[in-house]
Amino acid sequence: MENPIVIPEAKRVRMKAAKVDWKKVKNMKVLYLMILIPITFLAVFNYSPMYGVLIAFKNFRYVDGILGSDWNNFAYFRQIYEDPIFRRAFWNTLRINIISIVCTFPLPIVFAMLLNEMRRVRYKKIVQTISYLPHFMSWVVIGGFVYQMLSPEIGFANAILSLVGVEPIYFMTKTSLFIPILLSATVWASVGWSSIIYLAAISAIDPGLYESAELDGANRLKKAIYITIPSIIPTITILFILGLAGILSAGFDPIFNLYNPMVMDVADVIDTYVFRKGLQESQFGYAAAVGLFQSVIGIILIYLANKTVKRFSDYGIW
Helix, strand or coil: CCCCCCCCHHHHHHHHHHCCCHHHHHHCHHHHHHHHHHHHHHHHHHHHHHHHHHHHHEEEECCCHHHHEEECCCHHHHHHHHCHHHHHHHHHHHHHHHHHHHHHCHHHHHHHHHHHHCCCHHHHHHHHHHHHHHHHCCHHHHHHHHHHHCCCCCCHHHHHHHHCCCCCCCHHHCHHHHHHHHHHHHHHHHHHHHHHHHHHHHHCCCHHHHHHHHHCCCCHHHHHHHHHHHHCHHHHHHHHHHHHHCCCCCCHHHHHHHCCHHHHHHHCCHHHHHHHHHHHCCCHHHHHHHHHHHHHHHHHHHHHHHHHHHHHCCCCCC
């Protein structure tokens, strides 16, 4: 008598998991229809436009179309390397993002921890609402507000300085002040909204840990240092890695609405450079090449950052 075929337990589990339970699918058809909306959005607006990346490698002509245009033998990428304006935008982008990560990344964490320590729910909700509001404002409005506040004629800042006998300062035309102004406006607009994910992570911490710490005599500061921060380290790590991935994207909206020709030496970044080349000068192929370069560097950075963080800890994106 032949021995029956013995299927390993692990393989049986995989085979069972691979089977589709159509009854459950039918019961959750509404959820599948709901998830179809974001999938369709990603397919239409994120993946289908990737076909247009081909113009970075071609001498694109409208009459020939993307596929009919001739290949350019990486001419645009050589142009990127040789263009001094691009090099300026590249280093400005790096500088702004590095300063932003060092100076502003911890602020939403601190703000979330402070909100968590508020005991009166009513005041906590009021503070949260006020801090979230700037996120829903257009950067056109925020940029206009900043210009008005710092105006040498009617600005609040110069009005204060005039009271102590200081001459009006043209804040928005000084290269040394542009990055501090940009970061201040960005923090004001985003710190409240960015703290939401940290608040969610803090709310998931076991309250028993805090109760045990109180029994041991720990005050609020010690509980924050020894319980809150270690508990949200995975969230901090993931957001830090994702932040490094965007190190070559300083953000088009805030810079475009705050910079001017007087501060171009420190304010021109890759995003504004691509805008000028692509839309104002109609160099679509070259702008696509710069955008592709930016994306490739971002992918490499997120991979290296994830690998480095996982080497020293157990946390990472994958």
